[in-house]
Amino acid sequence: MSGKFTIDGVTVPFETGQSIMDAALAAKIYIPHLCHNPEFHPHGSCRLCCVNADGRTVAACTTPAAEGIQVENETHEITTQRRLLLKLLFVEGNHVCPACEKSGACQLQAVAYHCGMLAPEFVHFYPKRAVDASHPETIIDFNRCILCELCVRASREFDHKSVFNIGGRGIQAHLMINSPSGKLGDSAFSARDKAARVCPVGAILPKHRGYNIPIGKRLYDQESISQVGDVASHLEHDDDR
Ligand code: SF4
Ligand code: FES
Numbered sequence: 001m002s003g004k005f006t007i008d009g010v011t012v013p014f015e016t017g018q019s020i021m022d023a024a025l026a027a028k029i030y031i032p033h034l035c036h037n038p039e040f041h042p043h044g045s046c047r048l049c050c051v052n053a054d055g056r057t058v059a060a061c062t063t064p065a066a067e068g069i070q071v072e073n074e075t076h077e078i079t080t081q082r083r084l085l086l087k088l089l090f091v092e093g094n095h096v097c098p099a100c101e102k103s104g105a106c107q108l109q110a111v112a113y114h115c116g117m118l119a120p121e122f123v124h125f126y127p128k129r130a131v132d133a134s135h136p137e138t139i140i141d142f143n144r145c146i147l148c149e150l151c152v153r154a155s156r157e158f159d160h161k162s163v164f165n166i167g168g169r170g171i172q173a174h175l176m177i178n179s180p181s182g183k184l185g186d187s188a189f190s191a192r193d194k195a196a197r198v199c200p201v202g203a204i205l206p207k208h209r210g211y212n213i214p215i216g217k218r219l220y221d222q223e224s225i226s227q228v229g230d231v232a233s234h235l236e237h238d239d240d241r
Contacts, residue, residue: 007029086115100202107201138191
């Protein structure tokens with residue numbers, strides 16, 4: 001069965017079973033998101049995709065599209081809320097964009113620009129987080145992890161390895177490696193795993209190359225993330241950075 005609903009007044013078709021996010025992506029309407037990737041089960045954790053559907057605030061990635069609903073996506077109020085969420089993400093980790101290898105190809109940075117976040121508002125936590133360089137081909141910089149759990153889902157659902165997990169709660173939540181030493185190099189992880197190519201930020205990076213494309217000429221340097229279309233597919237081709 002199929003139907004129609006609207007996003008910011010634009011009519012969007014959907015098939016039964018599609019979420020608001022699925023239908024929006026198919027219609028090339030950008031709803032800001034970080035923890036969503038169409039290849040994996042929706043997770044609904046970053047809350048960046050929250051929209052107003054017939055007066056209710058819902059996560060677009062986990063809410064089914066329904067006949068005739070009126071969805072608001074890019075209102076001043078929603079963008080202000082998203083900017084707030086983004087500011088909180090920035091202060092919880094150590095995101096030093098000008099010195100990050102992923103700058104210009106990072107979804108967090110690109111969504112922040114899209115939502116008009118130009119300056120910090122809150123005091124940074126500057127948490128002490130490690131870098132795991134124990135794997136011969138891949139490095140993990142926990143400073144940049146936003147706990148989207150995409151690597152967790154990719155490793156579990158696609159690679160069938162469950163290399164990653166999230167431990168702790170609240171501000172103590174952190175990414176964990178499933179290995180005897182807790183190090184990536186001691187785990188079943190391979191640089192050819194799906195989990196190696198899903199991180200939306202610069203937390204999981206290949207070794208032995210960097211800054212292949214000069215900063216200023218990367219994916220989101222050229223185009224706003226709202227124009228890029230299938231954001232997730234660009235992760236497969238990490239040469240965008
Ligand atoms: Fe998400 Fe990357 Fe952190 Fe994994 S390492 S949880 S993909 S931000
Ligand atoms: Fe929907 Fe993260 S993209 S909650």
